[in-house]
Amino acid sequence: SQQGEEDPQALSIQEGENATMNCSYKTSINNLQWYRQNSGRGLVHLILIRSNEREKHSGRLRVTLDTSKKSSSLLITASRAADTASYFCATDVGGDDKIIFGKGTRLHILP
Amino acid sequence: DGGITQSPKYLFRKEGQNVTLSCEQNLNHDAMYWYRQDPGQGLRLIYYSQIVNDFQKGDIAEGYSVSREKKESFPLTVTSAQKNPTAFYLCASSILAASGTEAFFGQGTRLTVV
Secondary structure, three states: OOOEEEEOOEEEEEOOOOEEEEEEEOOOOOEEEEEEEOOOOOEEEEEEEEOOOOEEEEOOEEEEEEOOOOEEEEEEOOOOHHHOEEEEEEEEOOOOOOEEEOOOEEEEEEO | OOOEEEEOOEEEEOOOOOEEEEEEEOOOOOEEEEEEEOOOOOEEEEEEEEEOOEEEEOOOOOOEEEOOOEOOEOOEEEOOOOOOOOEEEEEEEEOOHHHOOOOEEOOOEEEEEO
16 A cells, blocks of 8 residues: 655646645654655655654755654745656554655656 | 665566675764665665664565675675566665665666566
8 A cells, every 4th residue: 555645746837936745644754855756766855854853855855754743845946857757655564674666756857 | 985776777677586686885884774666656665674684564565585794785686576576776875864874776677678
């Protein structure tokens, strides 16, 4: 079963615009992570936010977490062509050590 | 260099054959994971291991088997019982998920049944 569900499934924006992706999950978590995957490659970790944090920044990335709504968002500001990739949220399942991924958002930055 | 290595990158299997995918890490991580990814889809957890000589089933374990005889190695065998094995397989490791650390991924093995 999928723990996280990203929204939208696909997103196309013009270079320079901001991209926002959302993730909803079902059960309690200790932390939530966002990963990036270029086509046919492994995943690369972007940012981790703990359950007691509400917002976190890393360069052009901003992540928010609302545990009451069981949701998170990833904002990429001033998008670049190199940001074209799939983005996944991942959660640990509270009390367990497995990491569960959502289905991802495919982001395409138009030149 | 520290990291996680999957081999081979591409693998072809005849129907009815078992094949084993290799995953090795030198990060001294306790936890290791195997995921399956189908085209345009997310990652689904096959098996995971938190410690040597112990592993747990994920959401789609049927038709797969694993072993964890050494901390650095977590091979995945795709058995003939797996009816639709063609997919991209990703291995990952982390210190421990609940401790709030990132997972490191290998570059994947693309398995094709011919």
